[in-house]
Amino acid sequence: MISKRLYLISISVFFLSALVVWSLAGNVQLLTARYSQDSLTRIGYMPSWAVKASALEFHGLAADFFLLNSFTWVGMKIGDHEDLTRDEWQELAAILDRITDLDPRFWDPYLFAEMMLSWQAGLIDEANRLLTKAAEANPDDYRPLYFLGFNEFYFRKDAAKAAPYLRQAALKPGAPGFLKGLAARFSLYGNQTLAGIIFLRGLIQQTSDEKTRRYLEKRLKALEIVYTLEKAVKEYKKRFQKYPKNLDALIQAGIIDNLPEDPYGGKFVVLENGRVYTTSELLEKR
Amino acid sequence: MNKVLAIALITLKEGLKQRIFYALGIIAVVLLFSGVMVAGFFMRDISKILVDIALSLTAFGGLLVPVFIAVNMLAGDIDRRTIFTIMAHPVERWQYVAGKFLGLSWLTLLVVLFLAGAGLVAVWAGYHLYGPVYFSKFNIFAYLIAVFLICIGLNVLLALSLFWCSISTSSFLALMLTLASYFIGHTLDDIVAFVNTNAPKNSTEELIREVINTVQYLFPNLSAFDAKLAAAHGIVMPAGEILMLTLYGVAYLSALLVLSALIYSRRDIQ
Numbered sequence: 316m317i318s319k320r321l322y323l324i325s326i327s328v329f330f331l332s333a334l335v336v337w338s339l340a341g342n343v344q345l346l347t348a349r350y351s352q353d354s355l356t357r358i359g360y361m362p363s364w365a366v367k368a369s370a371l372e373f374h375g376l377a378a379d380f381f382l383l384n385s386f387t388w389v390g391m392k393i394g395d396h397e398d399l400t401r402d403e404w405q406e407l408a409a410i411l412d413r414i415t416d417l418d419p420r421f422w423d424p425y426l427f428a429e430m431m432l433s434w435q436a437g438l439i440d441e442a443n444r445l446l447t448k449a450a451e452a453n454p455d456d457y458r459p460l461y462f463l464g465f466n467e468f469y470f471r472k473d474a475a476k477a478a479p480y481l482r483q484a485a486l487k488p489g490a491p492g493f494l495k496g497l498a499a500r501f502s503l504y505g506n507q508t509l510a511g512i513i514f515l516r517g518l519i520q521q522t523s524d525e526k527t528r529r530y531l532e533k534r535l536k537a538l539e540i541v542y543t544l545e546k547a548v549k550e551y552k553k554r555f556q557k558y559p560k561n562l563d564a565l566i567q568a569g570i571i572d573n574l575p576e577d578p579y580g581g582k583f584v585v586l587e588n589g590r591v592y593t594t595s596e597l598l599e600k601r
Numbered sequence: 602m603n604k605v606l607a608i609a610l611i612t613l614k615e616g617l618k619q620r621i622f623y624a625l626g627i628i629a630v631v632l633l634f635s636g637v638m639v640a641g642f643f644m645r646d647i648s649k650i651l652v653d654i655a656l657s658l659t660a661f662g663g664l665l666v667p668v669f670i671a672v673n674m675l676a677g678d679i680d681r682r683t684i685f686t687i688m689a690h691p692v693e694r695w696q697y698v699a700g701k702f703l704g705l706s707w708l709t710l711l712v713v714l715f716l717a718g719a720g721l722v723a724v725w726a727g728y729h730l731y732g733p734v735y736f737s738k739f740n741i742f743a744y745l746i747a748v749f750l751i752c753i754g755l756n757v758l759l760a761l762s763l764f765w766c767s768i769s770t771s772s773f774l775a776l777m778l779t780l781a782s783y784f785i786g787h788t789l790d791d792i793v794a795f796v797n798t799n800a801p802k803n804s805t806e807e808l809i810r811e812v813i814n815t816v817q818y819l820f821p822n823l824s825a826f827d828a829k830l831a832a833a834h835g836i837v838m839p840a841g842e843i844l845m846l847t848l849y850g851v852a853y854l855s856a857l858l859v860l861s862a863l864i865y866s867r868r869d870i871q
Contacts, residue, residue: 364795368788371826372660372754375653383642420834423646522644 336557355384359409363416370417378417382424385410389431399436408432408441415445419452425522429462434597435532439470458521460484460492463515468508491517508542533578537597542574544591545585547571558589604692608700609707616670616708625662625712629719633657645707647735649833651727652744655720656829660751662716666709667753668779669760675701675763676772683770695862702763702858709755727848740835746843747832753850754826758783760854760861761821767864782840786823793817 358366358381370377385407392399399407409579411432414424414463424446432442443466449459464480468472485494493513515535521530547570551559554568565571578585581595607641636654640647678684689698721744727735765778781864801807825846828838 337775362795364791368791371784371787372829373657373828374827375649379643379650379653383639386642418830418833420830421646421649423644426644483757511739524642524644527644 317484330506340492354404355381355388355410358413359406361413367417374417375421378421378424380412381410381414381417382421382427382498383422385414385427391424393435393530395475401436404436404438407436408438408445410444412448415448415452417514419448419572422449422453422456422458425449426461426518427463429466430518430527430531433466433470433580437470437589439466440468443577455488457484457490458495460487461490461517465510472507508538508545511538512542534597537578537595538571539581540577541593543575544571545589548585548591549588552589561585561587562591604690604696605703607701608687608692608697612701612704613707614673615674615706616666618823619670621665621670621712622715623765624665625715629656629663629716631725632716632719633726637726638647640727641731645735647727647731648724648737648739649834651724652720652739652833653829655717655723656744656747656751656832659713659720659748660755660827660829661757663709663713663751664758664783666705666712667762668776668783670708671705671759671762672766672776672779674705675766676769676775679766679770680772694791694866694868697759698767698858698862698865702760705759705763706756709759710752711753711800713748713755717744717751720744730858740832743828743832743835746838747828750826750828750843750846753847754823757821757826757850757854758786760857763780764857764861764864767861767868768787782820783823785820785859787827788824789813789820789822790818790824821850826850 316433361369367374372384386484389399389407389542392403408428411424413427416422425448428445434439442460443463446459446463446466449456450463453459460480461484465476466477467480468477481494484490512535514533515538519528519531519535522531540556544565547565548559550570551565551568557566559568562583566573574583577595579593579595581593583591583593586592588591591596632654636651636658637723639654643650647674677815678687684822686698706754724736724744761782762775762779765775765782766772769775769778796810796813
């Protein structure tokens with residue numbers, strides 16, 4: 316039988332400990348979040364063989380886990396309207412490289428690389444390197460070649476380099492019909508915005524995750540506005556044989572009713588060559 | 602043969618008495634709920650994620666038998682002297698080894714089938730929750746082949762734990778040796794690839810390379826039985842390769858069982 320005094324002491328110690336645990340839990344979580352980001356980025360610096368050996372027989376699961384951590388890391392930063400630094404983007408590229416060493420056929424890290432490294436960070440070389448790896452690991456998949464072609468056309472503005480990728484992609488099983496002749500059509504448009512819209516619509520179709528979908532839809536909306544404005548600028552040029560000095564001129568000419576808002580919080584401006592540009596550069600505002 | 606089967610049956614019952622199916626039930630529920638939910642965080646490869654989780658938990662749950670239950674039971678038989686109750690009957694030592702292996706092998710099979718079945722339920726739930734478009738790559742044959750190869754790999758590990766129990770005097774040592782064999786078996790491939798791609802810079806590195814190249818023939822290449830990634834991507838392994846791996850596994854475990862039986866028969870159990 317425990318004495319009443321011992322019983323009271325035990326209960327007090329229990330509640331005191333529980334209180335300490337409860338009050339520290341939040342801080343502990345913050346601490347682990349900081350160190351888990353450190354350990355995640357460290358994966359990128361480890362040699363490929365060491366990452367594979369450490370994962371034992373759970374290569375697939377380890378790849379899933381690291382990718383989920385990468386989503387969380389990047390998602391938290393973007394959610395807090397805080398862009399990653401150049402070094403952090405490079406680290407993300409290295410992590411995605413290790414993830415695809417663990418499971419080279421895993422499509423999501425390549426898709427993530429295209430969404431983030433190409434569109435958000437402007438690291439086209441890194442994204443293309445990963446996509447080339449994807450094309451080698453999945454020789455029957457049209458998507459890596461399509462993305463490579465798109466990157467050459469849209470980001471590098473090199474239609475000649477994009478064409479062979481797009482032609483190869485069109486020959487792959489299951490390639491959508493629109494890929495055939497897309498290279499030619501891309502060159503015909505002579506404008507990257509429509510290509511970007513077509514590409515983003517394809518990306519959204521491939522995404523099941525709501526958060527990522529919203530992120531892409533926001534970008535698509537911004538590009539659609541740019542496209543509408545560019546069409547309006549063309550109409551202005553047709554009517555007045557010159558480009559408008561600013562977008563207000565389009566309203567005065569009665570071509571558009573009002574100036575649309577940039578979902579990223581920037582301001583749309585018309586350049587001397589008639590292209591429409593936004594001061595947000597389609598990046599999340601800090 | 603009847604004596605072997607009788608020991609096998611007793612071993613199976615003894616294994617089931619450890620209430621591992623309670624633990625496995627928890628693992629299965631975790632698999633069903635968290636796996637299906639976590640898969641939704643990914644963009645496209647939902648079926649791959651679910652198969653990864655299902656097969657990894659199957660392999661992990663299966664590991665409980667050769668690593669913990671087998672070592673605990675075999676070394677415990679000697680530690681706790683329960684082996685004498687069996688040896689008191691007219692049973693040969695090799696029959697004891699074969700019976701123990703068979704019983705534990707059945708237990709492994711039950712565990713693997715239970716978890717792989719729960720994994721299939723998770724895949725089925727994911728299919729209905731997220732839609733068939735994300736499951737176009739799922740292939741039931743690839744999944745079953747991976748489960749079959751997990752069983753072969755676990756049986757090889759089981760034979761290894763039996764072997765370590767036959768030569769060691771404590772259950773802790775046998776457990777450590779079994780764990781070490783598991784780690785070596787799964788990392789050897791990557792380490793061999795690494796040492797052979799870099800030219801040795803000095804005599805020490807040359808020696809390490811020679812040792813690793815020799816060790817790879819002594820320890821089983823357990824990573825060869827890992828078809829989880831192929832299954833996750835719906836790739837069906839050719840029949841010839843499955844046959845070769847089965848032959849390799851069966852040959853390796855037979856050699857170990859013979860060796861263990863020989864050591865047990867010469868061992869002075871007091």
